[in-house]
Amino acid sequence: MVLVFIDHSDEQIRKSSFEVLSYGAALAEKLGTSAAGLLLGTVSTDLTSLGNYGISVVYQVNDASLNQLDAQVQSHLVSEAAKKLNAAVIVFSHNQTGRAIAPRVAARLKAGLVAGAVALPDTSNGFVVRKNVFSGKAFADVSITSDIKVVSLNPNSFPVSTTQAVATVEKLQLEVPAAKVRVTSVNKVKGEVPLTEAEIVVSGGRGLKGPENWAIVEDLAHALHAATACSRPVADSHWRPHHEHVGQTGIQIAPNLYIAIGISGAIQHLAGVNRSKNIVVINKDPEAPFFKAADYGIVGDAFEVVPKLTEEIKKMRQ
Numbered sequence: 001m002v003l004v005f006i007d008h009s010d011e012q013i014r015k016s017s018f019e020v021l022s023y024g025a026a027l028a029e030k031l032g033t034s035a036a037g038l039l040l041g042t043v044s045t046d047l048t049s050l051g052n053y054g055i056s057v058v059y060q061v062n063d064a065s066l067n068q069l070d071a072q073v074q075s076h077l078v079s080e081a082a083k084k085l086n087a088a089v090i091v092f093s094h095n096q097t098g099r100a101i102a103p104r105v106a107a108r109l110k111a112g113l114v115a116g117a118v119a120l121p122d123t124s125n126g127f128v129v130r131k132n133v134f135s136g137k138a139f140a141d142v143s144i145t146s147d148i149k150v151v152s153l154n155p156n157s158f159p160v161s162t163t164q165a166v167a168t169v170e171k172l173q174l175e176v177p178a179a180k181v182r183v184t185s186v187n188k189v190k191g192e193v194p195l196t197e198a199e200i201v202v203s204g205g206r207g208l209k210g211p212e213n214w215a216i217v218e219d220l221a222h223a224l225h226a227a228t229a230c231s232r233p234v235a236d237s238h239w240r241p242h243h244e245h246v247g248q249t250g251i252q253i254a255p256n257l258y259i260a261i262g263i264s265g266a267i268q269h270l271a272g273v274n275r276s277k278n279i280v281v282i283n284k285d286p287e288a289p290f291f292k293a294a295d296y297g298i299v300g301d302a303f304e305v306v307p308k309l310t311e312e313i314k315k316m317r318q
């Protein structure tokens, strides 16, 4: 059986989970087995609807204390569930939750792990999974030889497909171990689209000259219902908060649309954004390296181009 970890936050199933459910279902079909989901905690979504993504059963450990991510507790529970259900492959999203849990699960189960898969495994001769390496500059085909296999899927790598099918929901009785850490407070950024979940991201770099000019980035983001991001020097200079910094040393994202304004396109920046489906670059220097990675490019002064773009988008939205 292929067991798919269902990630959730604030009572909602995360978008990346639908992708891994579709991936898990397609993988199960390839292996001639069934796919099931595993949900630790509680959500407001009707879990039977997850059958739409190709799984037949959702196993739920119905304990609200699990709604807060604790990688040690959750990796223990996923491993126990995998043993109990005889799972051959366990699939995660390669998002922050998956990155925290998947390696621990692999270690507990003595399973081989491919982190950041970008395609279904080739099962014609073993179990070979393709992943990105060198910040997306190359692929590696990695063969997992252990009996149990763990795969985490890069977000936006696999199409979500749906049917009208419904899943059954089964409560899984597992003993929840005592946590070794206690979260004493959580400060959430309110009223903004979370960067890792956003379909559209508008990002600014040093070309914007200073924090006082960020209104043009925010206005465009607002018009597009997008999240805002920035390059590292922008966060290092305290123009923007560090949780907006994307790149090799920041958050790695893969939205449908990434708009880069006044960002040169250094390799370390690209490492965090080059899995975006569409990249639009606005830069006054036609030689800026980012144009090589762009699907669409506008050579021009951001202070002229961006307000006009925002105005047109607002008109279209009306």
Ligand SMILES: Cc1cc2nc3c(=O)[nH]c(=O)nc-3n(C[C@H](O)[C@H](O)[C@H](O)COP(=O)(O)OP(=O)(O)OC[C@H]3O[C@@H](n4cnc5c(N)ncnc54)[C@H](O)[C@@H]3O)c2cc1C
Pocket: 204, 205, 206, 207, 208, 230, 231, 232, 233, 234, 245, 246, 247, 248, 249, 250, 261, 262, 263, 264, 265, 266, 267, 268, 269, 272, 282, 283, 284, 285, 288, 300, 301, 302, 303
């Ligand atoms: C180990 C290491 C890790 C790093 N990790 C990261 C990381 O995670 N993320 C990251 O972003 N960087 C990272 N960096 C830094 C990276 O190498 C670059 O220095 C950085 O990305 C550059 O930021 P920038 O593009 O905003 O600024 P700049 O390189 O200064 O580029 C500014 C751009 O704005 C354009 N511009 C100027 N004025 C305008 C205007 N009016 N209108 C339009 N365009 C204009 C310029 O033509 C230029 O292309 C890392 C570096 C190292 C060494």
